[in-house]
């Protein structure tokens with residue numbers, strides 16, 4: 001596997017399609033059998049459990065970023081994105097809502113945005 005900036009630049013559309021496919025699979029698991037589907041098991045336990053799993057994976061990502069290999073960091077980042085997609089779906093939101101928010105922010109510098117908040 002190739003990690004890093006070169007790979008990220010080479011296939012941006014693939015990442016979007018992968019996320020959309022994952023979101024559709026997650027949505028399709030609603031009401032599914034928790035013994036046959038891990039996602040159905042997460043839904044069965046409710047949004048609070050999904051939120052806790054998201055937190056665990058986020059912490060594991062921080063640990064991998066500070067002390068792990070590239071492969072470990074990529075694996076933990078994938079877990080975060082998966083559990084975030086489950087959490088959003090458990091709250092009847094989707095990755096598309098997040099994409100729309102990112103689209104809304106596109107082109108607005110974080111420095112400029114923060115300055116507009118602090119001057120209010």
Ligand SMILES: N=c1c2ncn([C@@H]3O[C@H](COP(=O)(O)OP(=O)(O)OP(=O)(O)O)[C@@H](O)[C@H]3O)c2ncn1[C@@H]1O[C@H](COP(=O)(O)O)[C@@H](O)[C@H]1O
Pocket residue numbers: 022025026029036037038039040053078079082
């Ligand atoms: N991308 C993922 C994915 N990433 C991680 N995981 C699971 O997330 C879990 C990670 O949590 P942990 O490491 O804490 O594992 P754990 O201790 O067994 O988990 P808990 O019992 O505490 O919930 C593991 O069981 C992983 O297998 C995933 N499970 C499913 N998917 C996708 O979701 C699809 C549907 O999965 P099912 O619903 O199981 O068919 C799959 O085809 C995949 O595309």
